[in-house]
Amino acid sequence: MNRQIEVLSPAGNMDKLKMAIRYGADAVYCAGQSFGLRASSSNFSNEQLKEAVDFVHSHGKKIYVTCNIIPHNEDLVGLEDYLKFLESIGVDAIIVADLGIFLLAKRVAPNLERHVSTQANTTNYLTTEFWKEQGASRVVVAREVSIADIKTMKEAADIEIEAFVHGAMCISYSGRCLLSNYFTTRDANRGQCTQACRWKYSLVEENRPGEYYPIEEDQHGTYIFNSKDLCLLKYIPDLVEAGVDSLKIEGRMKSVHYAATVTKVYREAVDTYLADPAHYEVKPEWIEELEKISHRPYTEGFSVEKPDETAQNYGASSNTQTHDFIGLVEGYNAEEGYAYLEQRNNFKVGDEVEFCQPHGELVHHVITKMTDEDGNEITVAPHAQMKVRLYIDTPLEEYAMMRRKCKVKGQ
Known part of the structure; x- marks a missing residue:
């Protein structure tokens, strides 16, 4: 098969970026110190972004920078200069969720490609057509769509499709969550999510304050919102045949070990598939490698059908690794x-x-x-x-x- 399928890896800091490239990523995505959705990650200063672009391009790879917050008026201060800076240093694309940021980038940094973030909740072919008409070069589909949905969306518009294939899942609709805001006043849609969905919860009856009841019959309570991690190695052929151009790995806040290991597994899987599509099989050693890194139990998410109760990890919120x-x-x-x-x-x-x-x-x-x-x-x-x-x-x-x-x- 002559078609190129991109392995896109997370880069929470310079070490992770360099290791992802060295272990086989075709592209990496990262954030500056503003306008991205991972405020807890160390992220990149402007000087580091320039260094990152130079390093990635010296290896013949691509780098995308997230500008995917859902901004309030005060969040827009400095945005225009930042977009012009990203264009000037040769960033390959920005990842945008908000239509206002999208339009500003189109106006002040016209040579900067715009990818539509999963935060924009693209779940149907009409929305895909809309973003194509607005000048987007790529859409990152919502995690809630199936592979069959992706195929329909790809056929509707001649636009690149990026889809998450590995990593943590959000229990909210493509990250549109208010739990963090409610409990801690930290806005998940402006990069400050506390992952309140991973906390342990018990039930309290209104007339019995202070009396806590486990939601399940377990002395430890239950982690009712704690999704398992996504792993779509099995579905690489289906994703490629549906028209997916970029396979995205979640995890900018995870370790160097995670970034390198997961990247290498998906690099080998994609290369194996492209070399002989008819005989692609998931190798046991790939699964063994994915068990070695910090992770929750794996799920196939929405890829084939809507996930049921087995997609949640009720026993604990902590990760495991071998x-x-x-x-x-x-x-x-x-x-x-x-x-x-x-x-x-x-x-x-x-x-x-x-x-x-x-x-x-x-x-x-x-x-x-x-x-x-x-x-x-x-x-x-x-x-x-x-x-x-x-x-x-x-x-x-x-x-x-x-x-x-x-x-x-x-x-």
């Missing part, structure tokens, strides 16, 4: 047989570890010898970001992630 990210490879000395590592978590001689590489196969290893950066032999690497020489016969790629299986509680 492996910890404990070191980053900065180089390999072939003559002396050791990798340069930057420590990301405590590790020691005797640990069974594995290396996830940007391009190569997974490498398993038992640590038998390591030294500090001066060559002094050590048995443990306890200090944050300390430099370590780890002796291993197998050459390792730069930016490979060293991981260790999580310890079971109580051990």
Whole structure:
């Protein structure tokens, strides 16, 4: 198949952006310090945005910047200059939810492509046609649409379609939520969501204040709004055949480990499908990789049918993962047989570890010898970001992630 399918990865900061590109993303999306919906993420200063654009373009990839808040009048201060700045540094597109921001960008930064955010709730083909007529080059469809809906929307307008395929789901209609505003006065639609949907709730009867009843018969209460995470590896053929141009991974506030691992899995899955569409199957090792990162149980969302009660995770709001990210490879000395590592978590001689590489196969290893950066032999690497020489016969790629299986509680 000659058609190009974009793997679009989250970039909450510069480290995540660079790792996503190194692990196979065709494009990344990020935010400046204003006008985006992830105020809790570290985000990018203007200087960092310029650096990010230069880095991404040097690798032949694309970068999109979110301007997807639902603004009030006071939120518009500085917006015009910001849009002109994004155009001047060569950002490939902005992601916009509000029609006012969309029209302003069209007027003051006409060479800046505009993608319509999922926050704009595009759920039908008429709306797709509308955004095409307004000059949008891409629509990010709402999470509430099925693959069949997407096909109809694509056929209605000659416009690029982007769809979420992996990551956290919102229990509100494509993020149009008032829970955070109500409980904490932090506006979810202006980038300050507290994820109140993930909190633990109990039932209180009006005439019995102070008496809390679990909504289910469980001593811990229940997390009634806590959606499982989306995973559509299985449906890549269907999404491509429906006309989706960009497969979007959620997670700008998640870790470097998450960004790199999920990107690599979807990179391999897309390449496998494009190489032989008729025989595409989800490989067990892809699923194993997705279990290693921090996540909630997985769901297929609205892809085929409306989700039922099984799409919610009632038992807990915390994530699970099978492996910890404990070191980053900065180089390999072939003559002396050791990798340069930057420590990301405590590790020691005797640990069974594995290396996830940007391009190569997974490498398993038992640590038998390591030294500090001066060559002094050590048995443990306890200090944050300390430099370590780890002796291993197998050459390792730069930016490979060293991981260790999580310890079971109580051990």
